[in-house]
Amino acid sequence: MKKYYDAAIIGGGIIGCSIAYYLAKENLKVGLFESGELGGKTTSAAAGMLGAHSECDDMNIFYPFARNSQLEYFKLEKEIRELSKIDISLCKGGIYKLAYTEKEKKEMESLCALPTVDWLDANQVISNESTISPLILGAAYIEDDVSVVPEAVCKGLGISASVLGAELHEYTQVYDIQKQESTYLIKTPAGEVEAQYVVVASGLWSNSFFESMGLSNRIVPVKGECLSVWNRGTVLNHTLFHEHQYIVPRMNGSLVIGATMVENDWNERPSLGGIEKLIVHAKKMMPEIGEMEIGSTWAGLRPQTFDKKPFIGRHPEQEGLLFAAGHFRNGILLAPGTGKMISNLILGKEVNKKWREAFKIERRHEVFA
Ligand SMILES: Cc1cc2nc3c(=O)[nH]c(=O)nc-3n(C[C@H](O)[C@H](O)[C@H](O)COP(=O)(O)OP(=O)(O)OC[C@H]3O[C@@H](n4cnc5c(N)ncnc54)[C@H](O)[C@@H]3O)c2cc1C
Known part of the structure; x- marks a missing residue:
């Protein structure tokens, strides 16, 4: 049977x-x-x-x-x-969704109107996270957008x-x-x-x-490339997010930097060009990243519907x-x-x-x- x-x-x-x-x-x-x-x-x-x-x-x-x-x-x-x-390593701290321009700040108005989101100006953000770029105007702070x-x-x-x-x-x-x-x-x-x-x-x-x-x-696949770096010395307690790219702190002291978006690519290996783009964007959010040691690089395929x-x-x-x-x-x-x-x-x-x-x-x- x-x-x-x-x-x-x-x-x-x-x-x-x-x-x-x-x-x-x-x-x-x-x-x-x-x-x-x-x-x-x-x-x-x-x-x-x-x-x-x-x-x-x-x-x-x-x-x-x-x-x-x-x-x-x-x-x-x-x-x-x-x-x-x-242990699923639920990392509290939440996200800073960064704004560099008045336009980006304005685009976050409806987000910041939610009771679960606060707008913080640059001084408030940088006093909490000293490694964030001084070029920001501020950030939407979302405490519940944690990571696992x-x-x-x-x-x-x-x-x-x-x-x-x-x-x-x-x-x-x-x-x-x-x-x-x-x-x-x-x-x-x-x-x-x-x-x-x-x-x-x-x-x-x-x-x-x-x-x-x-x-x-x-x-259809939308390839995403990522890298991790070892954050020895500097502390990052919040995920940083800008234009769909991010730096996520892990409990083991590494930072995950992601991710590119390459449509219709079935290749599951990261490209040098993709990793380069991530590093450039990550340095814009956290300049010190350029000094950190690379952990690993990888890629995965997001499943996208129409x-x-x-x-x-x-x-x-x-x-x-x-x-x-x-x-x-x-x-x-x-x-x-x-x-x-x-x-x-x-x-x-x-x-x-x-x-x-x-x-x-x-x-x-x-x-x-
Ligand atoms: C770089 C990157 C970053 C991302 N970051 C985030 C994020 O921060 N937050 C978030 O929410 N999401 C994120 N995502 C998206 C998220 O990873 C996916 O949406 C999610 O993993 C999809 O899960 P799944 O179980 O549908 O697919 P999968 O994890 O691919 O699982 C499908 C499984 O089906 C199995 N399978 C296929 N065919 C068969 C078969 N015939 N018989 C048996 N088994 C089969 C496969 O082996 C596979 O293990 C990210 C994705 C990428 C690529």
Whole structure:
């Protein structure tokens, strides 16, 4: 007899692991299938900013969903530590979103009107962080836009899910899903399993499943390059953010500098030109960076949809098949929210109608060139 799961999840990045965790918490029998190791693809390349405010360009849909997910992290940190013994290194301190010009300051007016954000002038910022460039006019200070270590969150969620009964199958690629009468057949080189629900959470690599399930949705790569440097001596307590580039302090004393945006590039290795751009921009935020020792360089591929919002929801014609992919720049931030939303959909619990509409897979889509 074939092994049976209530829910089979394809992909063990942060999105798949979060879904496994929230479903296992509800006592479902969960099986997660990952081609490589948990968090080994895009998730491990991320800087780990939880930028619900700093990354927000849509107060109507993105902000409430992202904020909800961000707040969940403050509970998850403890749950993950207790279940998996993994510390997700939630680094408090928040973000300084820097403004160098009056125009940039003005563009932050609606952000600064939020009760969770304060405008600080240059003197206030520099008295807190003496290494920031004196050329700034000021910064939006967002205390709740903290950071985490993405791989730790991903492994922590996966291991926590397994403590709650989920079965994790690493190095097990799913090569086909077949609809049967009331279940799905999931095919892997290690054999076939059956599941009532299947969730495709394979990030950038979800396209083949869209295609085999009769959908024309596409996810395209946006390569991001990063480097880390060792911050010996100088202290940085806040993430610095300017024009989508950032310097994120880690608890081990390193600083993560990221990230470039190269559309439609499948090459997972960083280029010298990309790293050069990052260093130039980082020095503009924190001039001392030029003196620091390089730790490492890397690149990852962000999964981008046509409207930059993820696909989270059911197949339009199949009750048992769900998708959670295409989280682009914010998959770390959105992982708890996505895990909860998929779990609520499967369990028939209430899901915010606006989110359901905004993220549904059958919303109008265009083909990328
Ligand atoms: C440089 C960079 C910086 C970033 N910084 C941030 C940040 O600061 N904050 C933030 O919120 N987000 C950030 N992101 C975005 C974030 O990393 C992604 O949105 C997120 O990791 C997507 O997670 P995922 O689980 O969907 O994808 P992935 O992590 O790619 O996971 C998908 C998994 O599916 C597996 N898989 C694929 N096909 C199959 C198959 N057939 N069978 C089994 N398994 C399969 C893959 O091996 C992979 O492990 C950043 C991204 C990059 C590249």
